[in-house]
Amino acid sequence: MSKKDLIGxxxxxxxxxxxxxxxxxNEFADFILKKMEDKTLQEGITKLVREGKPYRFLExxxxxxxxxxxxxxxx
Numbered sequence: 888m889s890k891k892d893l894i895g896x897x898x899x900x901x902x903x904x905x906x907x908x909x910x911x912x913n914e915f916a917d918f919i920l921k922k923m924e925d926k927t928l929q930e931g932i933t934k935l936v937r938e939g940k941p942y943r944f945l946e947x948x949x950x951x952x953x954x955x956x957x958x959x960x961x962x
Contacts, residue, residue: 888896901909936942 901912904912
């Protein structure tokens with residue numbers, strides 16, 4: 888079933904419902920849309936952090952300490 892068919896079927900069903908139930912469906916649709924937008928935003932932020940330059944200095948960081956620098960070793 889195509890997106891257009893699903894929308895048409897949903898509208899046909901909504902026309903049969905009382906206004907209170909239509910409001911519930913509307914609130915649920917808003918909830919789903921917000922959830923999608925939040926996920927998209929989070930993925931965008933993650934991509935920016937992963938591909939951005941602010942943390943590039945960590946990639947070239949030299950090892951300051953070695954195992955030989957330890958005074959006490961725990962097993």
